[in-house]
Amino acid sequence: MIQLLNDIRQLSQQKSAFKIAILYLLLLLVFILVLPILPMAYGPNELDLQYTFAGPFTSGTDGLHWLGTDALGRDVLSNTLYGARSALLISVQVMLFATGLGLLLGMSAGYLGNNGLKISRAALPVTLLALFVFFYYGVYVPYSLAKTALPLKYTWFSLLLLLFLLLFLYRLLLPLLKKWHVAAVTSSLPLDYIVLRLTEAFTSIPRLLLILALASFMQPSVLLLSVIFAATFWPSSARLARAEMLKIKQLPYFEAAQSLGVTPLHLLTKHAMPNMLGPIIVTFTFGVADLLALESTLSFLGIGVPGTFVSWGRTIAGIRTNTSAWWLVVFPGAALATTVWALQTVSFHLLNYFEERKQL
Numbered sequence: 001m002i003q004l005l006n007d008i009r010q011l012s013q014q015k016s017a018f019k020i021a022i023l024y025l026l027l028l029l030v031f032i033l034v035l036p037i038l039p040m041a042y043g044p045n046e047l048d049l050q051y052t053f054a055g056p057f058t059s060g061t062d063g064l065h066w067l068g069t070d071a072l073g074r075d076v077l078s079n080t081l082y083g084a085r086s087a088l089l090i091s092v093q094v095m096l097f098a099t100g101l102g103l104l105l106g107m108s109a110g111y112l113g114n115n116g117l118k119i120s121r122a123a124l125p126v127t128l129l130a131l132f133v134f135f136y137y138g139v140y141v142p143y144s145l146a147k148t149a150l151p152l153k154y155t156w157f158s159l160l161l162l163l164f165l166l167l168f169l170y171r172l173l174l175p176l177l178k179k180w181h182v183a184a185v186t187s188s189l190p191l192d193y194i195v196l197r198l199t200e201a202f203t204s205i206p207r208l209l210l211i212l213a214l215a216s217f218m219q220p221s222v223l224l225l226s227v228i229f230a231a232t233f234w235p236s237s238a239r240l241a242r243a244e245m246l247k248i249k250q251l252p253y254f255e256a257a258q259s260l261g262v263t264p265l266h267l268l269t270k271h272a273m274p275n276m277l278g279p280i281i282v283t284f285t286f287g288v289a290d291l292l293a294l295e296s297t298l299s300f301l302g303i304g305v306p307g308t309f310v311s312w313g314r315t316i317a318g319i320r321t322n323t324s325a326w327w328l329v330v331f332p333g334a335a336l337a338t339t340v341w342a343l344q345t346v347s348f349h350l351l352n353y354f355e356e357r358k359q360l
Contacts, residue, residue: 007278011353018349021342028339032085041075044082044310048073053325068327070318080332083312084339090222091291094229099284101230102237107268109195109238110245117189122177124189130169137162143223195242199235207232211294215304225304229294233287240283244276278354282347289343296336312336 012019041063042048051060054069067076119127141158178184214228248254248271257267298304299313312332319328
């Protein structure tokens with residue numbers, strides 16, 4: 001990590017565009033952090049019905065609308081700033097989860113291959129059943145309870161039931177099944193083949209079409225939309241992690257560490273992860289830029305997100321009812337374009353820098 005920070009500092013001294021992009025992103029991050037304490041005259045969903053489609057610098061009911069208002073009198077400045085917070089919170093959190101999942105699957109596939117993971121015939125169905133129990137009692141039931149605003153004790157009961165079922169599966173059922181001679185036989189799980197087929201299946205369908213198809217059939221929900229984003233963005237990290245893991249496995253120091261009996265966890269976290277940190281950060285940054293544009297697109301179309309969700313796309317969509325309200329496009333559109341440009345610029349220069357360093 002220290003080496004990465006030194007690389008970024010050195011790159012910012014050499015490339016002015018990279019330096020400007022980094023400064024913009026840092027400034028945007030500061031604005032997002034201090035946004036709740038800024039003395040804003042209007043909230044993002046606060047209506048000023050007497051001043052609909054008001055142009056910039058128009059005096060409103062409670063103060064000046066610096067960047068104008070939309071069809072419902074919502075302040076464009078407030079929606080632009082809070083839209084930046086919404087977009088980055090969703091994009092960064094989704095990419096963190098997608099990158100973590102991709103790293104886990106990709107590194108495991110590259111390290112274990114098709115013969116490195118041994119599993120008994122009893123453990124496979126128990127693990128699949130445990131995954132179903134986890135997603136049902138650990139994800140679906142708490143989400144449904146939260147949506148219906150039931151008391152928190154029901155959520156805790158669901159989580160306790162989940163813990164009890166997992167203990168039952170692995171502490172009681174699995175040992176009982178292993179006593180059966182046929183179920184105790186172990187075989188290799190072709191993890192590399194499974195991960196490759198999964199990534200091919202997800203990447204064979206255009207991402208935007210898949211997200212539009214899934215989002216159009218579900219109720220508007222930021223959480224469900226985030227899950228769809230994460231489910232469609234992990235393959236790029238998985239493919240990169242697998243490719244990097246296959247290269248690292250062939251390095252002399254890695255083979256020497258394996259021969260000395262170093263544990264796989266230590267090999268992956270202390271040796272493999274630091275060597276692929278640069279490419280992963282580049283992939284992460286590109287993914288955040290893609291998610292920013294995708295989230296704004298869906299908000300503009302009104303698909304997958306509730307109407308009260310503050311977004312740049314929602315503000316831009318107001319131009320459809322009044323084409324003369326240019327401020328609805330210019331200000332949030334400029335914020336979106338500048339943020340995507342900054343992220344793409346950072347990713348581009350980091351990618352070139354790491355490629356040049358590899359050739360040395």
